[in-house]
Amino acid sequence: MTSVQPSKAPDTSTSSSQSTLQRTRANLAFLANPATAPGPASRRTRAFLRTTRYTLKFIFWRLVRYAKYAAIGSLTAFVAGTAIGSAVSGVGFILAPTGILGGATVGLLWGVGKIGWRGWRRFARKAKDGASDARRDEKDGAEDDAKVKELVEKGEEGGLRADPW
Incomplete structure (x- = not known):
């Protein structure tokens, strides 16, 4: 088989x-x-x-x-x-303050110092350049406002609106 x-x-x-x-x-x-x-x-x-x-x-x-x-x-x-x-x-408290009040105090001092330093530098630059003329500053501000108003009327500026009154 x-x-x-x-x-x-x-x-x-x-x-x-x-x-x-x-x-x-x-x-x-x-x-x-x-x-x-x-x-x-x-x-x-x-x-x-x-x-x-x-x-x-x-x-x-x-x-x-x-x-x-x-x-x-x-x-x-x-x-x-x-x-x-x-x-x-003592530097450790300034770098990492403890608690909410300490953090808020250090943040406030930092913000005031930063804004104050920036304002002081701007003031010193204008005083050095002799550009701290109040009449010229008002004229420049009015020109800037007119430019913004013109852009708003043309519809080119999307982020600003003209005041309704």
């Missing part, structure tokens, strides 16, 4: 696994750099890969930010523990 050997069917598992491997490689290439790699044919897969890419980028940069905070905090603690830290301990 002769035994009949079953005919071998083509092995589809290797071709499907090979195509799966190729799709996975293409998807990872798209995930790494969507500008250079061809996108997947499926819109759902493409959207998923883009969302994954943006999420991974966000998580990476958030971790970098936290690492930077940790490095700055450890450096600050190191300096504070040395002789320099004990000599300039």
